[in-house]
Amino acid sequence: MxxxxxxxxxxxxxxxxxxxxxxxxxxxxxxxxxxxxxxxxxxxxxxxxxxxxxxxxxxxxxxxxxxxxxxxxxxGGEGGALKRTLAHFEKSRAFVAMQSVGLARRALEEAVGYASERRQHGKVIAGHQLIAAMLAEMATRVDAARLLVHRAAEMFDAGLGAEMEAAMAKYFACEAAVAIARKSVQIHGGNGVTRDFLVEKLAREAIVCPIPEGTTQIQQLIIARALTGVAAF
Ligand SMILES: Cc1cc2nc3c(=O)[nH]c(=O)nc-3n(C[C@H](O)[C@H](O)[C@H](O)COP(=O)(O)OP(=O)(O)OC[C@H]3O[C@@H](n4cnc5c(N)ncnc54)[C@H](O)[C@@H]3O)c2cc1C
The missing domain is CATH 2.40.110.10 (Butyryl-CoA Dehydrogenase, subunit A, domain 2)
Incomplete structure (x- = not known):
């Protein structure tokens, strides 16, 4: 060996x-x-x-x-690390979730700015309903993610366990960041995949978020275990 x-x-x-x-x-x-x-x-x-x-x-x-x-x-004594590590994960998951919210917010801001200036078919693209729908969905997901993270953080502040709530925040916020960054690239059209525009970098950053501190699938398993008491790992 x-x-x-x-x-x-x-x-x-x-x-x-x-x-x-x-x-x-x-x-x-x-x-x-x-x-x-x-x-x-x-x-x-x-x-x-x-x-x-x-x-x-x-x-x-x-x-x-x-x-x-x-x-x-x-x-901390021999054999005592698992409990401390799991307690640490609750907070670090909320931390990665908050990073994802920041990233998603910036991707939304970039999309709003670009859609308000770029003109196609006689008007700014923000005036096309399919673009407006994308912006509305992005903004709603950003807010939902932010509120989930705040709930977990408030529970930490109150000294409460927040295993499921931190998992929900990480799951939702990280996947939202991926989806929002992708839509922001889409709204930028061809410019979105060039290094001249920030959204290309945001999309690369976002795709990392659902992996560390437990992948999206692991967060789903934690949430489901909290609901049913049955571990599906
Ligand atoms: C930026 C970054 C920083 C990192 N920092 C650290 C660090 O500081 N310390 C450290 O130890 N590690 C670190 N990691 C490693 C990280 O914790 C692992 O990559 C992550 O937990 C996933 O494990 P894995 O890569 O072995 O993937 P795997 O466990 O092989 O997973 C592969 C795929 O299978 C899915 N999967 C796995 N098990 C199940 C299951 N039971 N049910 C359903 N789907 C499942 C996963 O969700 C994933 O989609 C870091 C990774 C990154 C990207």
């Missing part, structure tokens, strides 16, 4: 240490432990992963080859 443990991490190329989520026993609930690894003391290899978008943060593979650390580097 290879002694190399491979993992994926955000911002991995920069920091001096990492918190590695390790399997320390087969117990399904208490088998994960967080271990602090200092890069200078216990060197590990970092390889950047090149992505189509979301390049404001680096994503990298980390290779741990025969890395040994003292027991004192264990964080």
């Amino acid at each position: 290879s002694p190399i443990l491979e993992t994926v991490s955000e911002f991995a190329t920069e920091p001096d240490f990492l918190i590695c989520l390790c399997r320390t026993s087969d117990d399904p609930r208490q088998g994960l432990t967080q271990i602090l690894i200092d890069r200078q003391e216990h060197g590990y290899e970092v390889r950047e992963i090149h992505k189509i978008a979301l390049n404001s943060q680096s994503t990298a593979q980390i290779f741990l080859d025969e890395v040994r650390v003292p027991v004192a580097n264990t964080i």
